[in-house]
Amino acid sequence: MENIIECKNLTHYYGDRRIYENLNFKIPKGRILGLLGKNGTGKTTTINILNGFLKPSGGKCLMFGEDSGNLSPETKQKVGLLIEGHVQYSFMNIIEIEKFYSAFYPKWKKEAYYGLMDLLKIDPKQKISTMSCGQRSQVALGLILAQDPELLILDDFSMGLDPGYRMLFVDYLNEYVRTENKTVFVTSHIIQDMERLIDDCLILDYGHIILQKPVDELLNTFRRYRFKCDSHEPLLSITDLLHPATIKGETEVYTFLEKNKLELLLKENNISIENLIEDKLSLEEAFIGLTGKY
Amino acid sequence: MWKAIIYKEWKKTKWFNIGIWMVAILLLTYIFMKIGRSFRFVGMEHLWDVVVNRDQFLFRNLKYFPIAAGIIFGLSQFVPEVIEKRIKLTLHLPLPKHRAILIMIAYGLILLTITFTIHILTTIVFVQLYFPKEIIISMIFTIVPWYISGLVAYSFIAMISLEPTWKRRIFNIILMVLTLDLFYISDFPGAYRFNIYLVILISIYVMPFVFLSVNRFKKGIQD
Incomplete structure (x- = not known):
């Protein structure tokens, strides 16, 4: 499919402050x-x-195949x-x-x-x-x-x-x-x-x-699970679980894992839980789950 | 497309342009009435003596009109482009690189040149009724640098307004003040007779300065 926008290894700094490094993405036609x-x-x-209002520190963006800094x-x-x-x-x-x-x-x-x-x-x-x-x-x-x-x-x-x-x-x-x-x-x-x-x-x-x-x-695969457990501290070291937190005695984590796989993973890590509930997420909740509240 | 840009510039500057014209008319009316009054009260002979033997200049009131007109016109045209970074809209127009800015600058310089030319010609027509050619030429060499300074001020204001950082903006303001000072070294009649070309050269030299600011804006340079 034809790409309307294509950014390759886009890197930008404001002075010494890094905004991003080696960003790559494409937008196909009609998306x-x-x-x-x-x-x-x-x-x-x-x-x-x-x-074309900003020259990136590195990489380039193409729009309709033209360099975005010099569009016809x-x-x-x-x-x-x-x-x-x-x-x-x-x-x-x-x-x-x-x-x-x-x-x-x-x-x-x-x-x-x-x-x-x-x-x-x-x-x-x-x-x-x-x-x-x-x-x-x-x-x-x-x-x-x-x-x-x-x-x-x-x-x-x-x-x-x-x-x-x-x-x-x-x-x-x-x-x-x-x-x-x-x-x-x-x-x-x-x-x-x-x-x-x-x-x-x-x-x-x-x-x-x-x-x-x-x-x-994203919304079909990314989930939030809520359960009761002693502490969410052991969850922090498991890479598949994002942003574990305990609020009013209830622990929540975000993950791409299915319910049975999560249970297995927790068992392998010797973490016992109760009352496991799976939540479907809105895009906003998924965003918070991926980026964290803070 | 250039007509559309002219239309946009006119929308921004219309009332300022009308204001400059009104001041121009009032200023000449005041000067002509003042000189006419001098004719009647002190007599032609005395006035001639003052102008020829004591090198007095009768048109000093014109001195700061062109520079003020250039600055006000430039601000009226470019400040609205800077507010909310509207210049992005102009730069996004489907025109070859720098074309939109070139048309905007040409609009301002042409309109100011027309205003200033009419102002100078009207003054000459009035002066030639009472004074000989030598005095008229001397007067032209005195006032033309003032009018050219109006065009130079306009070019600098465009550059300063579109400059994206305050540090460089302040540097550009200092550069503008120092450059404009060259146009006001002396108002002795005919003072610029032998370096009028230098004055014209400066005005041409500073015209493309605005593109330095536009290029810096397009690079995304910030304070």
Whole structure:
């Protein structure tokens, strides 16, 4: 399958501070990949490198086969970019900004933009700077839909949005990208939104990738187990068990192991437990399970 | 596509441009009225004596208008690009490398040049009613460096605004002040008669400086 984005041995440092080293990932055509990570793990850094706003300390990123630091106008036409905070030219109004961008994109779909703007019920001559964060997010999304890009890069799209606008944003985007077979690279702080949108997740920890796999596969194989035991201390040394903790007398661990294999493993390590319960996880819980609460 | 960029620049700078034009008109009206008043009160002979024998310059009020216009126009155009790093939107437009910035700079320099040229020509038309060619030429050599300093200030403001780090920004401000100082060494009539080419050369030399800042921004250099 054709890869729309390909990052090879991507390494970046801010001064002496390492963000990550030798990061490798690909996004095949038609997939929606969510980049998940705690603050400071390098999500926006990656987006900046992809769009040529940051030269990596090492490695490279290719978009449509071109080096991301030197994209041709033809490739930029294929990339819709949503900047963190839904930043747009806020000195323009809805009509002016549509008129401005339409000059740059030959496949411009005016009706897609105004279709979304009709939902806002605001004066078309109102400046973007006087709109709420939610309204601005819809303007930014509408412009991307009208651009009709092959690849959408959305940096923290849920930032500053209330639940209603977040849902509107995800629903509209979801329908669009699935109908039109678009490729999406998205980051967000709010992982519930991502769960409804993404096919694959790439989870970043400080300095490295924890995993990249389809969300369905992750949620079907990654589990949380709760049980009673004397202490969770012996669990800390077992590599297959992630982030064991005891809360109010109940111990919990996260793992990819099935229930019977976990029981076997604990027996082999002479750890006796009672009342073993297996929990299915949401993406947010799986994220916490993989990265830890702190 | 260049028309769309011009449209965006106009949206940002429209009111500042109108403001600069209003100040330009008011300033010339004030100067012309002041000189006309001097004609009537002290007489033409005395005014001639002051200008020719005592090397007094009647248009000193024009001195800081172009530099102020260049700085204000530059700020109105580039500060909105820096707020929330909107310059990313501009750099993401599907245009060849540096094309968008080149059009933005050309827009500012052309608009300021038109404003300044009309201002200078209007002054010349007025002056030639009362003074001979020698005085007019002397006046041109005095005021043209001031107007060119407006263009230089504009180029520096573009560079300073788009610079991503404060340390380098402060260095650039110092560089701007020192460079602009060269345009105000003397307002003695005809002071720049023999080094006007140097002044023009400086203005051309500083124009591409903005691309240094853009390249540093694209490399992701931070404080």
